[in-house]
Amino acid sequence: MVRQSRKGTSPTMADVARLAQVSQQTVSRVLNDYAFIKPDTRERVLKAIASLDYRPNMAARTLATSRSRTIGVVASDYLSFGPASALFGVEQAASEEGYGVSIVSLRESNRETIAEALARLVGQSVEGIVMISPQDVSASAAFLSFDNVPVVTLSSVDTGEHTSIMYDSVEGSRAATQHLIELGHKWIAHLAGPAGFTVSESRIHGWRKALGAAHLVAADPFVCDWTAESGYLGGKQVLADPRFTAAYCANDRIAQGLLLALHEAGRVVPRDFSVVGFDDVPEAAYCIPPLTTMRQDFTKLGRRCIEALMVRINGEPPQEADPLLPVLIERSSTSRAPLP
Amino acid sequence: MVRQSRKGTSPTMADVARLAQVSQQTVSRVLNDYAFIKPDTRERVLKAIASLDYRPNMAARTLATSRSRTIGVVASDYLSFGPASALFGVEQAASEEGYGVSIVSLRESNRETIAEALARLVGQSVEGIVMISPQDVSASAAFLSFDNVPVVTLSSVDTGEHTSIMYDSVEGSRAATQHLIELGHKWIAHLAGPAGFTVSESRIHGWRKALGAAHLVAADPFVCDWTAESGYLGGKQVLADPRFTAAYCANDRIAQGLLLALHEAGRVVPRDFSVVGFDDVPEAAYCIPPLTTMRQDFTKLGRRCIEALMVRINGEPPQEADPLLPVLIERSSTSRAPLP
DNA sequence: GGCCAAATTGTTTGCGCAAACAATCCTGTT
DNA sequence: AACAGGATTGTTTGCGCAAACAATTTGGCC
Incomplete structure (x- = not known):
């Protein structure tokens, strides 16, 4: 040296x-x-x-070229598996493209906090922003125009103004419900995600769709908040109505809570009651019993975000990507409906 | 306008x-x-x-002041709850200090990948680096001197060269084991973390310590890899030895896998067998049965990292922080040992 | 041998900001 | 009424780099 x-x-x-x-x-x-x-x-x-x-010295390079080679991520909830995996995918894909990743996390999501987060990232002159923040408000807040920094959101609303990448929740939900219908279940509860999330709506919609197509009645969904606790609490309510023989849950954590409620009530899964989750988190396969669920590849989702961003950054024409469909992973939490 | x-x-x-x-x-x-x-x-x-x-324009400001107001994070595994929470804490604390956060993730951890990650962050002229990467190699790689950028690692080895922040795994482990001993268990298995992690060693050590103090014999630990799957597989081995009436697992996911193995073997927890986990992940309370575990506050851990970093960045004298001790959360997966 | 185009290197400039230094404007004093 | 010393603003400079432009060299060709 x-x-x-x-x-x-x-x-x-x-x-x-x-x-x-x-x-x-x-x-x-x-x-x-x-x-x-x-x-x-x-x-x-x-x-x-x-x-x-x-x-x-990147700062000097950025100043001279006005290209920071950095993309920003706004994340509201990367503590759970999905968003964390998406973040992982974003970082990997970005790094392969030679980009760094700056992250800003949101404690709560509303227009102000989101606007501030975006402003901070723009202040760091990021060349693009990925919003891993599934609340509806995120999508709407992304409209706030920030210079010409392209924004890609992880959510099911695709508004044309900005790109949105997401698995098809309606179809996934329909398939999950359909699976239970095919097993002979007539009364299928839905433990739903909370208000303010488009995915919550989509999953309710897909569930209703499947039920409707089979001429089955859709009771009111039980509104949960993505946590196991809410699934446990929601589960107690579901159990109060003896007609239900199955439930489709908006995510695996809710399903895990439901599983505990069923266990405590002495209902044996899947003999007495079938459960389907959504996401296929790593724990799903080790629930008691192992959970039937709709798998989504969140890492791929994150990579897609970067792809979409690169297209926008480089001013290429937007290209159609094949749609993302959750796939049914059948495990032991579902079986034929018990005889009445 | x-x-x-x-x-x-x-x-x-x-x-x-x-x-x-x-x-x-x-x-x-x-x-x-x-x-x-x-x-x-x-x-x-x-x-x-x-x-x-x-x-x-941050780039210009950075160039003029040679202070980037950015800290870098190297994360190897923020897909699981602990590291993700730590990352969250880091981001929050950093943002409160007016710092941005750049993240680089590692697919695999070895000296080269870590060195490259550090180099990339230093290239972005971060003012400090937090390594959320519990492998031993991370700690050793952090020695690679990079200009004068302070590095703080999340691991139990504190070498003096760089600061290391971690919960006391030995003591937490001892307490977990002690809890089982007090319940009358004589043969307590340990489903350990994999080699290459100091926490794995510490937890084995704490377990042995408690056993030794009670004049109980410590069988060889069953080496797992932090996943539920490995806990499930390890559980099968534990069950092959009928003397065991309890197991202490190096983390909650391993414990969840063990729970499934026990369930499949027809062993009722906690009547026939007691299980203790580590971490208190959100799912722990909704396992079947709800898991007794040692709680760690990873978010706080992340905040501590930033505190330590700020001290180093501002050249203040290092200050002693009170030690971080996991606390026992007693739930339904533990009970008195069955009578022989 | 001279000429053109490409190859190769150098010089000047400005990106947007803050540090260092300089100038002016106050205020209350003696 | 002149002055010390702070308050307030302005001017110049350089951070490290790449873009734009300029200069020089090289190689091929008739």
């Missing part, structure tokens, strides 16, 4: 240039893969870079 | 200055809370800022 000329600060291109006996601009060219550099020169520069342990 | 002078680009301080009829420097002063600004001037500037919807 060669001692740096200035101490305390990292070496700059100028330092490299001096050592390699070229101009600063040539160093810049080597770093940016400019085509017309003599192999000999390039080598000298690279050696100087290595010897000084030079690392380019 | 006043029309910007230049189109396509965001307004700069110069634009604001022109509109407010002051110098660019005065705008800078207003933005940086310089004390001696005439209220009248300040107001004009603020009005101009609002009217232009001006937002400072």
